[in-house]
Amino acid sequence: MLSEKYVSIQQIGSGVYTGGTIRSIQMPPNWIPESHQSFALGQRSIAAYRPPDDDKTEICLFYRGLPMYSTESTTIFRAYLQLGDQVIFSETDKTHAYQYIDYQGRRALQAAVELSEVLGNASNNQLFDPDSKGLHIQLAEVMRVNGNPVLSIKGWYHDRETDLRGGEVWNIFIDGSPSDDLCAVLEVYVIAPGKELFDEYSAVFQTTLNSIEWQTT
Numbered sequence: 001m002l003s004e005k006y007v008s009i010q011q012i013g014s015g016v017y018t019g020g021t022i023r024s025i026q027m028p029p030n031w032i033p034e035s036h037q038s039f040a041l042g043q044r045s046i047a048a049y050r051p052p053d054d055d056k057t058e059i060c061l062f063y064r065g066l067p068m069y070s071t072e073s074t075t076i077f078r079a080y081l082q083l084g085d086q087v088i089f090s091e092t093d094k095t096h097a098y099q100y101i102d103y104q105g106r107r108a109l110q111a112a113v114e115l116s117e118v119l120g121n122a123s124n125n126q127l128f129d130p131d132s133k134g135l136h137i138q139l140a141e142v143m144r145v146n147g148n149p150v151l152s153i154k155g156w157y158h159d160r161e162t163d164l165r166g167g168e169v170w171n172i173f174i175d176g177s178p179s180d181d182l183c184a185v186l187e188v189y190v191i192a193p194g195k196e197l198f199d200e201y202s203a204v205f206q207t208t209l210n211s212i213e214w215q216t217t
Contacts (some may be wrong), residue, residue, distance in 0.1 A: 007019060007020040007177055007186070008043065008063065009045035009046065009047055009061055009063050012024065015029055015033070015049070019061065019176065019186060020063070020174070020177055020184055020186050021148070021174060021177070021178065021214055021215050022212055022213075022215070023216075024211075024212070025208065025211055026211035027047065027049045027059060027061070028051075028208060030051075031049040032050055032051075033047070033048070033049055034049060034050045034055075044063065044064060044065030045063050045065070046062045048060040054197070056167075056192070056193040057191065057193065057197055058190070058191055059188075059189070059190045059204070059205055059208055060189055060190075061187070062187040062188075063176065063184065063187075064187075066184075067182035067184040067185075068118070068182050068183050068184075068185065069117065069182070070182075073114075073116075073117040074182050074183040076115070077117075077118045077185075078175060078183070080111075080114075080115065080142055080151065081142060081150070081175060082149070083142050084142065084149070085141070085142060085143055086141060086142045087140075087141045088111045088140040088141055089111060089127060089137060089139070089141075090138075091138040092138070111140065112128040113128065115151070116128065118151065118173055118183075118185055119153070119173070121134070122135045122137075122153060125137050125155070134157065135153075135155050135169070136155050136156050137153060137155040138154050139153070139154040146214065148212075148214050150172050150173060150174050151173040152170070152172055153170070153171045153172075154169070154170045154171075155168075155169060156168045156169065157169065167192065168191070168192050168194065168195055169189060169190065169191045169192075169198075170189060170190050170198075170205060171187055171189035172187065172209065173186075174186040174187070188209065188212075190204075190205040
C-alpha cells in the first residue's frame with residue numbers, strides 16, 4: 001500500500017527513479033546524470049539529466065521538499081485535475097480557457113491565482129502579472145499521462161540579462177500524495193535554451209513521460 005505521509009525521490013535502477021505516486025520513471029538512457037540529490041523523506045530532492053553534448057538542456061524530476069501549505073490550494077488543484085482533458089489557457093487559441101469564468105482575461109487570471117501555490121516559481125508569469133519578467137505561459141492544460149491526470153505548462157522564461165526570450169520549458173505538475181490533506185507536488189520538466197533545441201528534445205521528454213508507471217494502492 002502506498003504511504004503518502006512523506007515524499008522523496010529515490011533511484012531504484014540505472015536512470016530509474018521513484019517518488020510519491022510515481023512508481024517508476026525512466027530518464028533518457030543516453031543522457032548524463034547532472035545531479036541527483038536524494039535526501040531524507042519529506043525533504044527537497046531532484047534528479048537531473050542532460051544530453052551528452054549539451055550542458056544547458058535538462059530533464060528533471062523534482063520534489064520541493066514540503067507539501068503545499070494550504071488545504072484550499074490542494075482542493076483547487078485536485079478539482080482542476082478532475083476536469084478531465086481541458087485547456088486552461090492557450091496563447092494561440094483564445095477560445096480555450098477555464099470554463100467557469102466568462103471573460104478570457106479573467107479566466108486566465110483566475111487560473112493563475114488559483115494555481116499559484118501549485119506552480120511554485122512558475123507562478124511568476126504574465127497571466128498573474130502582465131509585467132512579469134518570469135515565465136511566459138503559452139499553454140496550460142490538464143492532460144493525462146498513462147491514464148493519470150496532470151497539469152501541463154508550456155512556455156518560456158525571460159533572460160535575466162537581456163530581458164529577451166530565454167529558456168523554453170515544458171513542466172508537468174503531479175499530485176504526489178492524493179490521499180493526504182495537503183498535496184505534495186511532483187514536477188517533471190524539460191528546459192532548453194531555445195525553441196530549436198526545445199522542439200528537438202520535446203520528443204525525448206514525451207518518451208520520458210510515457211515511461212511513467214503509477215503507484216497503486
